[in-house]
Structure formats: C-alpha cells, structure tokens
Amino acid sequence: MPDSFLPMSSPPIPGSVSPRPVAVIDIGTNSIRMAIAQIDPQGRVSMIESLSQGVRLGKDTFIRGEITRGTTEECVKVLKTFRKKLAEYQITRPDQIRVVATSAVREAMNRIAFVDRIYVATGFNVEAIEEPEVHRITYRSIKDQLLSHPELDEARVAIAEVGGGSTELLYVDGGNVAYSHAYRLGALRLHESLESLRATQSKLRDIMEGEIQRQLETLPTHIPPDRKVELIAMGGDAR
Template structure:
C-alpha cells in the first residue's frame, strides 16, 4: 500500500492543513497533513508516545494520576510541534479508556488548556468507521478483494468493520462493532503471571471468544474476503513474524502474511517472559508487558474470521494484510474533508 498523493502538480486546488490526535488506552499519536479532494499528504508523519492512559481503568474506572501526568507530558510535546506547523484545525479524538473513566472531565480540561482543543470522546462505532476510512483510503482499487474486514486492535477495545464490495461502495461501511477487549485490558484482566499460565491463557481466550460471539451477531464476518489488520499490536507482531531485527514501517505496511505464521508467532511471544521480549528491538518498550495480550486477541480474531468465511462460502481465509494506516489517518482525512466542505 502507498499513501495517496494529495496535491495536483501545477494546480491551485483547494486544500486545508489539519492535525489529528488519537488518544487511546496505550498510546497517543499526532499527525499533521494537507488534505484536498484527492486525499492527504503528511507534513508531520505520525508521532507516537506510549502513555498507558488506560492504566487500571478496567478495574477502577478512573484515570490514575501518573497516567494523566504521562499524557500531559506528551500533549506538551505535541503543542511544541504544532507551534512550528500552523494548521487550519485540530481534532483530538479519545477512545476506549476515556469512554470508561469517571474522571475524564479533568483530563479533557487539561488537554484543552495545553492544546487549545477539547478532546472528543467518540463511541466505538465512530472509531470503527474512522479506522475503516483510514485503512481503505490507501488501498489501490483492484489490489485487494472486497469485502474488507478492518480489525483495529487497540489497548482497550478492538473494532471489527466490514465494508466494500462494489465500485460504488468500495469504502462504505456495511457493519461495525466495537469489542471491549484489547492488549491492556486482557493483560490486566487475565495475564497476571510472567509468563502467563495456561489457565490464565484459557480464561483470556474464553473472554475474547465471548466478545467475538457478540460482535459476529452484528458483523457478518463470514462475508469477508480480505482481512486488514491495523494498530500497534498487529504491525508489531507482523514485524516479528517476518524476522525484522528493528521495526521498519515500510517493510510492514501492506505486508501479506499467512494466518498460520501469524498465530505461531503470536503464541510464542504470548508465552515469553517480559525480559525475553525485551531483547527484541522490534517491540516498542511501551508494549513489552501487554503485547502478549494483544497477540492473543489477534490470534483469536484471525482464527474465528477464517472459520466464519469457511462456513459462509466454503473457503477459509488463509492470510491477512497488515496496514500502518487506520484511525489516525481516518481522523485527518475525515476532518480535512469536512473543513473543505464548509468553505
């Protein structure tokens, strides 16, 4: 997959410059892009900070003071970047952890003070639609077979979004569901031992499968022809599966990998100690303790979607495509389009 160029050479095409901020359970990310009728072009590519905002939120339903301190530090760094790159607008989107936090007003007030924009706490369905937009906006027509199932596996939630299918609705969402499971939640709920015990893994699988069962009542996963996986867990595990010694965005983006290989690597890293994982430079230090929980969610989603496709049309899906594009890209593209339409 390659990013769409957004400016037409030699034309005075109208464009806007926007900043998108995606604040999730585990990380906060910034992107500044120029958006026009053709797509977007990055001015400041993705900046990522692992802040673990969702620390213990699944248990306490509140943001921890130290988690808030980490996200405020990241926000101040983003403010410095934004001061150097004037924009027409900023959209700050907060997702799973913020939806669950009783003290989120404190977080929203301080972010507004630092960045001059109030976080929008969006529902899982909107998060799913934006992830789908971001992932599919960079797929060249005819390269992947629709319908696509975009899987956005975050720290606190995992979105399943089915869409595409003909030329008129190539990027339209047909069905979406947000599951309240992710790398941080699964680790904090179930994987307490280092490495996790088989009983802990079995209990986590039962929890994950229960959520997938519910999601499949809304999303007809059996209609899927191409699985597109986005988010840090998916791209990290893909990088490990293809043997990268250090993370390389260009090597991972658009990589097709067999489900069999993915599940094998997921299981191996799930059962490692944290110190063993720490020896792999491919894994961001902020993901060391939770990547096993994310890998387990990813394995179960892949296996269940493949089986659903087999039951629906007689052919199991045997691979997926990893993408560096997802929610953050969708935020930028959607916001930029809305600003253009308002002019």
C-alpha cells in the same frame, strides 16, 4: 493514523495556492500520537511529520476505572511538547487541529475532569469519540485501499483493528458496511485482566481463549460462516 482524523478542509480561497497545514492528535490506550500534514487546494493530503509518546492511560482506566492525577499530568506534559512542535509549523488555530481520544478516555469515570484539565493546561479541546464515529473513520481510512484491489472491492471482507482497549470489527459486503462492532478485546485490556490472576501460562491461555469465544459467539449471525471472507488486520497490536 488515518487521514480521516484530520480537521475538515476549509473551502479553497480564490487565488490561493498555498497548502493548509493541519494536525491531528490521538490520545490512545498506550500512547499519544500526533500527525502533521498539509492539504492542498485540491484536497490532497501530504504527511509532514509524526510523533508518538507512550502514556499508559488504559492501565488506569481498565484497572481503576479512572485516569489518575499522575497519568493526567503525564498527558499534559506530552501535549505541551506537541503544542510547541505545532507552533514551529504555524499550526495554532483550533480549525487546524483535531484532538481525539478513544476507549481509555471514553470509559474513564472521570473523563470530564480529564478533558477539562487538558484544555486548561494546553488549550487543546479533546473529543472523546464514540464507537460509531470510530467505525466511520476506520472505514474511510481503508476504503481507497479496497477500491484499488479489484479482488477486494466486491468481496466480503472482515476488517479487524486490534487496539489496546478494544478490537473493532467491520464486515464489508460488496463495498457496503453490513456490520460493525467494537469488542472489549484490546491487547492491554486483556493483559491487565489476566495479570491479576494467579494461574499457569496454559491456564491463562485457556481463560483468554474462552473470553474471546464468549464475546464472539454471536458473530456467525452477522457474518455468514458458509461464505468466503477475506480478513484484513490493522493496528500496531495486530502487527
């Protein structure tokens, strides 16, 4: 989970040397994850603990178009458990916690009702982040890695983060983001779309490859095909 998700650091308090404990919760397509860290007065981030619990929000959104009551209550149960863990680290104030959600919540027709239910039941204010913010966070999370490798710092690099709901693509040319887009080619989204079809494995493969090619057909207009491009794949689904 990128450090960029963490709550913004408050200005250091004069004479204060104690690290500030913070946390971020990511409500994703397949799971809810939490990272707990501390930020020292110089702004350095040290991870303390991480937790993850599977909840298939994407299965609801990508098939039904909305998050069911049962899945919502699963999320409530997980987040209440996370709230207790945060209390152990004395992380209780809103400025210490950031809760974000991506495509499975953002695309749900009842996302407002979902966010309201989470807030009432747990006190967490869920932020369904839009694609531009996701792109910004992705780039910030990998920028230092690019700078630490001279062969990548000035190169043309395509960064693909494969998630459950979408595949986010960033094209970086000489350290600057020249193109970014989120394609609806997430692993779970494709799986759920193909599962309803009665076809052989080879036919399903052809359908999947055709859908990928269809969505990526305009890519050469943004990433010149006649130039060498380094590819970096990110995300659990890519691994």
